[in-house]
Amino acid sequence: MAEMDTSSSGGGKKHQGTKSKKLSTRVDMTPMVDLGFLLITFFMLTTTMAKPKTMDLIMPKDTEDEKEQNKVKESTALTILLGKNNRVFYYEGLAQDPNASSDPEFFQATTFANKGGIRDVIIKKRDEVAQLRNAKGEPEDVVVIIKANDGATYKNFVDILDEMAINRIQRYATVDISEQDKQWIQQTVSANPGTGGAQ
C-alpha cells in the first residue's frame, strides 16, 4: 500500500549489461502508521482522562459576635452525624432539648447507599421544608448540619459534601460533634451491633 518510489523511469535501461537484480525500495508503511496512531490515541487519552477534579470548600469565619452568627431554626434543620465504618446517623432539628431522644423515632441510622440511604432522607427533608413559609411568606431553605465523629474517614466527609451538591442543598455547615451526639451514636450502635462497633 504505502510506497516510497525512488526509482527513476529511464535509469534502469542504462545498466542492462549488469545482471544484478534491482531491489524495490518500496516499504510497506502500514504497520508503522498503525503504531503511530495507537500511540497517539494512548497519549491523547491519558492526558485528558487523568486530570483530577477539585471540590470547592468555603469555610466560614470564626466569629464571636452573636449578631453575625446565623441562627438556624429548629424546624428547618437536619443534623447528619458521620460515624465509624461508613455509618451515617441523622435526626431532624438541632436537638437542643436533651430529652428529644425519648422518642424512639428521633435518632436514626442509615447508610451512604444510593437507594434508601442518606440521600432519600435529605430529599425528603428538603421537600418538607420547602412547604414551610417564613415570615415574609417565602419558602424556607433546609439547613444541613454535618457533624463528623472521630471514627469517620475523609471519604465519608467528601461523600456527604457531595450529597449536598447532588441534592443542591444551598445551606450546610460542618460543626464539631457534641458529647450528646457521641452518646447517641454509642447507644444506637450498641442497640443494634452489626457492622458498627462502639466508638
Add this chain to the structure above:
Amino acid sequence: MPKVKMARKSTLIDMTAMCDVAFLLLTFFMLATKFKPDEPVTVVTPSSINTKLLPDSDIILLTVDAEGKVFFSMDGQPKRKKLIEDLNTQFKLGLDQQQMNNFVVGASVGTDLKDLKTYLSMKPDERKASGLEKGIPTDSANNELETWINYARTAQGGNPRLQYCIKADNETPYPKIDQIMQTFKDLKIQKLNLVTNLEAIPPGTAAAQAQDGPGSTEEH
C-alpha cells in the same frame, strides 16, 4: 451509445504524508504530557460529581495519606527556592546548597523542620526507608503546617490565583482533616479545594436535573 471505458486506477495510496502527520502528533502529545511527579505516598482520592479541574500551577498542595501523614508541595522552582531559603534563614536549619537544591527540584516533603536537613540530604527512595517521613506535624502544640503554609504564601508573593488544595486518601481519619482545616482557618484562608475523582451524577437527583443551569454550592 459508445461504451465508456473506465481507466483502472491503482489502489495503492501513498501513506508517507499520513505517517508524517501521525508522528508529528505523536511527538506533540509526548512532549505536552507532563508526567506525574513522584509522590512519596499513594493516595486514592474519593469521588465527587464536581467537574472543576485541578489547576496545574499556582497551587499549594497538601497530600494526606491513609494514616494521616501530611506532605507539602508547591509548584514553581523559583518559588520553592525562595521558600526553602526563607525557612533556612528563619529557623537556622543549616541547609547547604545541595540540600536546598534537592528541595527545589524534588516533589513533596513531609517531615519535622528539625529533621529537614537529614531528610533533604537523602534520595527519595532512602527517605521512605529512613522512617523520617512522619508527615508535617499539625497538632496545636507544634503546628509546623501553619509555618509551611505561611512561608509558602510569602514565597508566592501575593499571587491572586494561588489556590490551596488538599489531596487526602479515602481512609484518612476525619480528625486529621479537621486539624488541617482548622490550621487554614487560623491563617484566615477560607477557600480550599479538595481533590477528588470524577463520578457520574446519580440520575433523577436535583443536580442531574439542573445540570445545564449554573451550579454552585456554598457553605454558610
